[in-house]
Amino acid sequence: MASPADLRTRAQSAAAALPALVLSAERLAAMIAPGAHGLRRGGAGEDFWQYRPAGQGDTARSIDWRRSARSDQQFVRDREAQTAQAVQIWVSAGRGMDFAGSGSGPRDERPTKRERAQVLGLALAMLLLRGGEKVALAGSPPRAGRVQGDRIAEALALQPLVEDDDDIPPAQSLRPNQRVILLGDFLGDVDPLTDYIAQAAAMGVRGAALQVLDPDEEVFPFAGAVLFQSATGRMRHDTRDAGGLRDAYLSRLAERRALLTDTARAAGWHFGTHDTATPPASALMWLYRMLEG
Template sequence: MSLTPAQLRARAESASGALPALLLAAERLAQQVAPGAHGLRRAGPGEDFWQYRPASSGDSARSIDWRRSARSDAQFVRDREAQTAQTAAIWVSGGRGMDFTGAEGRETKLDRARLLAVALAMLLLRGGEKVGLLGEPARTGRLQAERLAESLLAAAPMAQDDAAPPAAALRPQSRVVLISDFLALPDWLPAFLARAAGSGVTGVIIQLLDPDEESFPYEGAAVFRSAGGGLRHESRDAGGLRAAYLDRLAERRAFLAAEAMRAGWQFGHASTAEPPSDRLGWLWRVLGG
């Protein structure tokens, strides 16, 4: 979808205006889930002091901190902290369907996905990891969260309802988080996960839905249209479709869970009605935070 210079300028101004609010909300969320988080706190090669520990039979005389040992009857080793940065990539679907909300005042799926992505990035960056959007450079440092948020806000909306992540952007031994509603059949997923598994890439799949998409509360005559306009269905008894819809939703989740398990990934589903801390906390735990 091509944009005029005026449209590009308007989008840039809109993204710039929304950036402080997104960063502030993500920072508050990250603090709520894991205040003071430091994901790489373990002994290993590095320059920063971590802890003193009693010397063991495998420690050489050179590794003993004699100054600290002189203050007691035991010998102590000065451990340093591991500084090997892991790489994490986050993908948020840009499909038109992600801009849906079922109620006025309720955030869209895209808004919630952006919040989770930036808050998770902040937590990972605090642990010294390299983080980026899938297909963009992964970096360390505090400014990377701002760069990631800017990219999410400035992304052009897609014409179609669903989107697929760039499999060519996968990097060996990295971790990937995919966030989408997955309402359109993700026929790209098996090949994507197979390529990931072949490169030692692990990750998490999140299906993020609006509460109306989870419960299908509609009754009476209704017209259903896809966000991209490609699909349309008119019904005189929307309530009569509920059971079939919920069955299809359960089948989709079973498919996503099975594909994730086959590749050694994690699968979870979330709703924009739940506190964002619930899903972020789960993500932090399964990623080893």
């Protein structure tokens, strides 16, 4: 259990980081046009969804006579159901998420994977809340409203790192028919993650997993003598020919991504990738769209 002094230090650090996190997320969310997420089915709503041929049970009042006049068939104008979704967002707190490559110069300094994932998670939450959805970080009950956005921002800023290099989302927080967004590097043991997605699918939970990596983890630019070790120091590998490991590393990364893509597809989920050297707007748009499909 953390001491009062440790908690005070964490709170002070979070208070310092919170404004920057919120500002970055607000700027990012502003790049995406907010709107309500329809569930893509006919029902009570305000927005047009589709025309369909009139059938048994459709009354004369429900016929769209203007559209029907252009053909020999009668059509009904369906509207789209707009029921608020309940969305859980999980941001990995594994110690490996604190990694950031150095780049080639001062202007190339990149955010850590954790910083980027937190900004993406908070920006997505802001967009969804503005659209009337219920949102929460995994493990908390989804709620609607602006105050919920403040709660999520504070929780992300206060989020402590776990003791391990990686972690997994809490399966006990899954609820039937919710949506889930997972943000992490997914470089650790893959079995808990694939088990989580399978369990979620069995409960009717759909979602998306976005792998957030540093560019150094994408291209493996290392050469010569290098000591590789995990954030906790529990895994170490000392080599005199790092360049000779590049092909094997990239092959393993491709295999991992192929496995997660297949796992997601089989569960009705989506899997995507993002590196911290690229603008986050495209990743946010991808996440936003994945919740609609």
